[in-house]
Every structure is written in C-alpha cells, then in structure tokens.
Amino acid sequence: ARSLEKAAEDFPPTSFNDTRKIRNVIILITDGIEACDEDPCAVSRALQAKGITLKPFVIGVGIGDADKYSLQCVGNYYDASTPELFEHVLKVVVTQALNSTTAQVSLMTEDGKPTETDAAVTFYDQRTGAVRYHFVHTMNDRGIPDTLSIDPIHTYRVVVHTVPPSVREQVTVRPGVHTIIAVDAGMGTLRLKVGSGPPDAGTIPCIIRKKGDPTTLHVQDMGTSQRLRTGRYDLEVLTMPRMRIPDVLIEQGRTTDVAVPRSGTLNVLPSTPGHGALFVQRGDELEWLADLDPTAVRSQFRLLPGAYQVVYRSRNARRTELSITRNVTIESGRSATVEF
Structure with missing residues (x-):
C-alpha cells in the first residue's frame, strides 16, 4: 500500500484541456502480502481520484481466499501459480493498460433498430466524472454506426445529448474485443408553427416539459423544429397571455406540428400618463397580464386573439370613481387602439 501511495507522486496533474495523449497507469505485481499495515483499498481510491488508473494484478502464490477477496478492491485477481501462467497474465495486463479497443455506439429506435444518429455523445469516467470522449454520432458509408477507438481501462457513463438526454451507466469494454454500446434514443420531431400573416416581431419561446x-x-x-425523445410533453408558449398545450405526443420518426395563432397589436393611448393594467377575459374572470407604464403616453402589447379589458386612472385624479375601463377584442395580424 505504501508503494502505491508514493507512486502517485511520479505523475503530473492533468486536466480536460490537456491535449497530450497521456495515461497515468500503475501495474502492480505483488504476492498479496501487506507488510506495511496500511489499507491498499484506500490508497487505490485516492489514486483514481487523481486520474491515475490503477491496474494491478495479484500473483496467486500461497494466497488464501480471504486475502484474494481483500485485494479485489485494488484490482483484478489473477492466478499465476506457474512461470508459464505468469508470463500469460503479464501480457494480458500490459495489453489492458496500454492498448485501446474498438466500439460502436448504437442509438436505438423504439422498435430496436440502430438508425438514430447526428446527436452529440459524451463518455464520462464513471468514477471521477472526467470527460474522456466527446463527439457527434456518425453513420459511416455503409449506413452503420462509425467505429471508435476506446480506452478499455475505464468504466464509462455514456450520455447521448438528446432532449431529454439518453444515458447508459457502467459501460465497460474488453481489450481486443469489439463492443457494441446500445443506447435507447428513439426520437421524433416537434415543429412549432405560427399562423399565417406578417411575422411577429422578435422570437416567441416555447417551454417544453415532460x-x-x-x-x-x-x-x-x-x-423552428427540434428532435425530441419519443413520449408525451406539455408545452407553454410565452405569448401574451401564455398559451398552454398539454399532452403533445412525439412518435418515432414522425413530425408533430403544433401551431399557435398569430398575435395582434393593442395600442393604449391615455390623454395623460396614469396608472392602470391590462387583463384578459376568461369567462367571468379577469386575468392580469401587465401594468401600464405610469410615465408613458403610449403603451403597446402583442396579444393573442381574444377579449381584453384595460383599466386606467390618470395620475392626477384623486378619486377611485375616476377609473375608466375599456373592453377590446384582438384579432390575428390586426391592430386595435384604446384611448382614454
């Protein structure tokens, strides 16, 4: 354990921005006997937290079952009781520590076909959270997922950056063995449309929730259009007033269209600046939308089609009964004016 701890000082610190192709690897050959009265498991955890990959193997010469179990936290146990077996085990460990292997990331549709693509993918170190690989999923010339070169030392958390993300935990690859990493990532497309007419000024955001x-x-x-994972979503369009569209179904490989009516324009023209507010009429209820600017001689609002009411009182007035209300109907693509 003490040898492992001291070995950590031999490695320079690395970061995600370090572009050098460096691997911090320790290969430990031991008979399994701990003579320093220290905890090799604790040392192993500390080394891996520093980005040092500990790949020891234990030579099984006179090691009891209890000792074998206690060393599993440090690395894998190999029984090398003969010189021939020792040579074989050493080759295996060096291959694991120094060589990469191949893998494919298959993004699976709802019906189990690896045909989804063009999504960003990140491989995180499952233990440390460090980013190991970051790329855009690509199909090769034969229409199958492109082959990657992956370090088999690490255990990975694979995140496909769909909406919402598609995640697979505890992904391992075997040295010298081609691995297919399948991730469920069935998608459809949500296309948001605005009714016909002159375009609205600025963009109108839409909040998407599961x-x-x-x-x-x-x-x-x-x-705009956006690919989403298959499923059902609630939408909230940030028009004035807000428009809520529940239970929108996104299906595999299909485009779902959601349209909202084009806004109209309301101009509020008081004779003098004053206090007031804008409301939308929902049945017998009035829902507040915005206050009037008490310093402005004109206020303008982009509103969905519907029935509205404006209440106003000159800032020079000193009686409640001098408040004035005006009802107004807004139509798509048209302007309406309320004067006080």
Missing part, C-alpha cells in the same frame, strides 16, 4: 413534470426540459423558439 408530461406532468413542472421542470423545464428545453426552450424552443416558434417557427
């Missing part, structure tokens, strides 16, 4: 979950999953602008 059905029944209040957490914001993604924000997509109206007039």
